[in-house]
Amino acid sequence: MLALAIKNLIHDKFKFFIGIFSVGISIALIFVLVAVYVGSVQQAVAVPNNSGADFWITLEGTRDMFHTVSILPAGKEKALENLSSISLASAITARPTGITVKGQEVTVGIIGFNSDKKLMEPWKIIAGTNKLGKNDVVIDKVISRQRSLSLGDKINLGGTDFKIVGISSGTNAIVFQYIFVRDRDLAEIAGSTTNTVSYYLIKSNQSQATIQRQVSTILPQAQVRPTASVSADNKQVIASSFLGIILLIVIVGTTVGILVLTITVYNSINDKKRDYATLKAIGAKNIELIKVSLIQSAVIALAGYLLGVLIYLLVAKIAPYSIPAVELNLGIRWYIIILAGSIVMTLIAAIIPVQNLRKIDPVTVFKS
Amino acid sequence: MTNKSKPIISLKDVSKTYGSGHSKVDALTNVSFSIHAGDLILIKGPSGSGKTTLLTILGLLLSPTRGKLLLGDRLDTSVSTPAAASYRLNTIGFIFQSFNLMDSLNAWENVALPNIISKKAKKKAKARAFELLDSLNMKKRAEHFPNQLSGGEKQKVAVARALINNPQIILADEPTANLDSKTGATIVTTLCEIACRDNRAVVIVSHDERIEKAVKRIISIEDGKLIHETVGGHDNYCQHNHL
Ligand SMILES: Nc1ncnc2c1ncn2[C@@H]1O[C@H](COP(=O)(O)OP(=O)(O)O)[C@@H](O)[C@H]1O
Ligand SMILES: [Mg+2]
Numbered sequence: 001m002l003a004l005a006i007k008n009l010i011h012d013k014f015k016f017f018i019g020i021f022s023v024g025i026s027i028a029l030i031f032v033l034v035a036v037y038v039g040s041v042q043q044a045v046a047v048p049n050n051s052g053a054d055f056w057i058t059l060e061g062t063r064d065m066f067h068t069v070s071i072l073p074a075g076k077e078k079a080l081e082n083l084s085s086i087s088l089a090s091a092i093t094a095r096p097t098g099i100t101v102k103g104q105e106v107t108v109g110i111i112g113f114n115s116d117k118k119l120m121e122p123w124k125i126i127a128g129t130n131k132l133g134k135n136d137v138v139i140d141k142v143i144s145r146q147r148s149l150s151l152g153d154k155i156n157l158g159g160t161d162f163k164i165v166g167i168s169s170g171t172n173a174i175v176f177q178y179i180f181v182r183d184r185d186l187a188e189i190a191g192s193t194t195n196t197v198s199y200y201l202i203k204s205n206q207s208q209a210t211i212q213r214q215v216s217t218i219l220p221q222a223q224v225r226p227t228a229s230v231s232a233d234n235k236q237v238i239a240s241s242f243l244g245i246i247l248l249i250v251i252v253g254t255t256v257g258i259l260v261l262t263i264t265v266y267n268s269i270n271d272k273k274r275d276y277a278t279l280k281a282i283g284a285k286n287i288e289l290i291k292v293s294l295i296q297s298a299v300i301a302l303a304g305y306l307l308g309v310l311i312y313l314l315v316a317k318i319a320p321y322s323i324p325a326v327e328l329n330l331g332i333r334w335y336i337i338i339l340a341g342s343i344v345m346t347l348i349a350a351i352i353p354v355q356n357l358r359k360i361d362p363v364t365v366f367k368s
Numbered sequence: 369m370t371n372k373s374k375p376i377i378s379l380k381d382v383s384k385t386y387g388s389g390h391s392k393v394d395a396l397t398n399v400s401f402s403i404h405a406g407d408l409i410l411i412k413g414p415s416g417s418g419k420t421t422l423l424t425i426l427g428l429l430l431s432p433t434r435g436k437l438l439l440g441d442r443l444d445t446s447v448s449t450p451a452a453a454s455y456r457l458n459t460i461g462f463i464f465q466s467f468n469l470m471d472s473l474n475a476w477e478n479v480a481l482p483n484i485i486s487k488k489a490k491k492k493a494k495a496r497a498f499e500l501l502d503s504l505n506m507k508k509r510a511e512h513f514p515n516q517l518s519g520g521e522k523q524k525v526a527v528a529r530a531l532i533n534n535p536q537i538i539l540a541d542e543p544t545a546n547l548d549s550k551t552g553a554t555i556v557t558t559l560c561e562i563a564c565r566d567n568r569a570v571v572i573v574s575h576d577e578r579i580e581k582a583v584k585r586i587i588s589i590e591d592g593k594l595i596h597e598t599v600g601g602h603d604n605y606c607q608h609n610h611l
Contacts, residue, residue, distance in 0.1 A: 001484060007472035278468040281429060282529070283457025284485045285450045363429050366420050366541050368466045 001288060005295040008272045009265075019264030020303045026257035027308025027342060030250050032315050034334055037238075037246045039327030044238045045231040046170045047111075047178065050123040053090075053201035055208065056230050057215055060223045064233040065094060065109075066175065074187075074197045076218055077114075083214040085206035090117035091197040093186055096176055100156035101147045108143065109178045110157070112186030112197075119201040122180045127151055128166035132182050138166035140177035142324045157181070158189035172327060174238070254345060257304070261349030265296045269353050273360060281362035293353040294346070301346040305339060375402035375438070376459075376536050376569050377426055382435035384421050384592075395421040396592040398435070403537065403571060408563040408602060410583040411573045418592040419573040420541055426571060427460055427539045428452050457486055461530030463540035467522040469514040469529075475521075476501060476510040479528040486533060493532075500528035504558065520551030527558055537569040538562060544576050556582050560602070561611055581605050 010016050047065065048056075057080070062070035080089035093112035098105050113120045115132055122130045122138045128151045130138055137157070139149060144167050154161045162181060171178040183197075200222075204211055212224040269276065269292075276289055316328045384396040395418045403409065403426075411419050424430040425437060428447055437445045439455065446452060456462075461482075469478045476497040483493035501510050504524045514522055523543060530538055540559060544552030556572075560582050563570040572579060580586055583600035605611075 003477070004470060004473060004481075008470075011472050272472075274468065275470050275472075278464075278470070279481075279485070280453070281427070281456070281468075282462055282482055282485070283453050283455075283460075283533075285453045287450070288485065363424050365464055365468050366424060368542075368546070 001284075001291060002295055004275075005292040006299060008275065008292075009268050009296045009299060012268070012271060015264060015267055016300075019260060019300045020307060022260040023257050023300055023304025024307030024311060026253045026260065027305055027338065028311035028315070029253040030257075030338060030341075031308055031312035031330065031334075032328070033246050033249050033253070034338070035312065035316065035328040035330045036326055037242055038331075038334065039329035040174050040238045040242060041235050042329050043170070043172050043174055043327050044234040047120070047173065048227050048230045048234060050170070051120040051201055051227060052123075052203075053119050053227050054204050055202050055211060056225050056227060057089075057200040057202060057219065057222045058198075058225060058230075060221055062223075064237045065230070066173070066234065066237045069095065070198045071196045072198070072200065072219060072222060074195045076200065079218050080200055080202065080215070083211075083218070085211045085214050086202050086204050088117060088119070088203035090114045090119040090201050091183060092120050092199045092201055093183060093196075094120075094198045097157075099179070101143075101149065104147075106143065106147065107176050108139075109173055109176045110186065111178055111180050112183040113180060114183050119203075122166065122168035122171060122178075124169045124171075125166045126169045128164070130166050130168075130180070132165065132180070134182070135160060135162050135185055136165040136181070137162040138168050138180040139164055140171040140179065141167050141169050142172045142177045143179070145320075145324045155179075160185075160189055172325060174325060174327070177325070254341065257301075257342075258345050258349050261297055261300055261304075261345060262352050264300055265293050265349060265353040266356060268296055269293060269356055274365065276357060277360050277362050277365045280360060281365050286358055289357045290350075290354050293350045293357055297346045297350040297353070298343075301342045301349070305342045308338075309335070373404050374440075375404050376440060378402040378436075378438040379425070380436040380438070382425060382432045382437060384418070384425065384430070385433045394592055396425070396432070399589070399592075399594050400435075401587060401594065401597070403569045405536065405569055406563060406567045407569040407571075408560065408582070408584040408600075409569075409571045410579050410586045410600060411571065411589060412575055412577075412580070412586060413589040414575065417589050419575075419589060421592075422589065423539050423541050423571065423573045426537075427462060428456055457482060458533055459536050461533070461535040461538045463523070463526050463530050463538065463543045465542035465545045467514070467519075467526045467546070469522055469525055471514050474511050474513050475506065475517065475525045478514070478525055479532055481529060482533045496532055497528065500531055501525070504528055518551075519547050520554065523547060523551075523555050524558070527555065527562075531562065535568065537571065540570065540572045540574075542574050542576075543572060544574065544579070549578070552576065553578070557609055557611070560605065560609075564606065564611055 059070040062068045077089045077091055080086050097110045099108055151164055153164050208224055215224050319328050380400050382399045386393040386395055413419050425432050431445055431447050479497035480493040501507050506524050543555055556579055559570050562568055581601035582605045584602040586598045586600045588595050
């Protein structure tokens, strides 16, 4: 029966391959979109998660690092470290800004950090160093790739030239990429000497409430948040802007996949209606024939899945060169989830062909 | 013809009406007769007289509108149940006018199909299929696909398929209609042998008059009514063909 199901399915090779190809494209689409989403979320949380801080002190009402600005008075590190609940405090300036690269304006996320305190320094250097001297800069690898910048090249920041001493990985926040400079150098740039910073990152083993109580005496307008909470808000930004559209396209992809599967199996059965009528006449039970449509649906879905994985891996391979800002990332978990989805697709796609099979009247085989 | 053994199938006052109202067709009216092991019956009649309708009722593919159909001890005449399918699979062998072989399976795979459906081991099914094809001088064609076979060869494959589950009864609808007369005669001889040698019941529906001389009983129907039954030339035929 299995043999007959498959032989009847590949009887029309053109329809068979078109079916696999279409399902493969749908599944590849789903893979790519899920990978973009997972990759984006991962990038959005990478900076806070690798900051090395236990808590962030931010302006009250600040949520994520993308579109809520935090401004706090500068120069409070000493006072904070004097609090019993805080062992280390480091002022961080982080904001989107324009820089000039080879005469062109480029928007980046600039991070000014205190290199003595090791909080929020670039954590994954793929070329050069993260030890910065005066007017040195570490740039994200996406900018380096997009703008053909390498170690030793200069970029201009508010009228001052900075020398690239390191290339950083994992610091692409999708909407912009991060560059890192010393807080002192950032403060000296014309127009930046505002006596403000964005956050204070702190090390502490005390509870959030305790720290909050003590911090309020120094920075009454500030709130203390665990790093995980900042990460969650960063993730939320990506989720709220992309998840809806990605879900929609995944649904479209799944629907197209199911339709193609249905049509392919339906056609295969319709083309062989007389075979199935004969099988019924000579004593095959309906349940036996239902297996036929399930097998056919599963064969195409599985072949489509494998093709989809292949296309995805190909896209993932060329994406860093053609669309470097987009991060594709999928754990093995997602391969299993999408495979499970394909199996569900298989079952749904078999519903209509099964009805069609049940309706076939064996008496028709006596007509010539 | 009298037969003391218990009938395999009995029809009692079976009628079949298709459709209703203006499009109502009385295809069969009060048909009664019995089929026993070893029977070789020709059902003849003009086109549209109800022969195929009768055969599909016998084959448990169509429910009669009225009347009783007794299959051995069974009185259940519903046709779309798994039990009906099992009955068809194990008790009946079908032979069709247009062969109805699966194009994507080769000759022996087609023959083995009823064995496979009844979950027999593939190896055994294959051996049995070859055996049957051999007995029909078709062993050389076992690996050929239907589109590589002549009409007569296809019908032999279909005969082998009908026999593989050792059915008690073979139902053949116009088995020679799509064959030339010489090939048709071979098929008739084969059906004859099946009835005599294996003691199976064979029912042939046909308006091919040459079959009359080979069968034991001839049942004539007209306008859905059984008009008379006569004795065929079976005994002579067997002598003549050394069966
Ligand atoms: N499914 C059907 N619906 C309506 N009428 C039918 C159907 N099948 C057969 N008939 C009619 O029933 C009569 C007997 O048909 P059939 O049994 O096929 O005759 P035969 O096999 O002797 O040619 C014919 O008049 C035919 O038109
Ligand atoms: Mg007919």
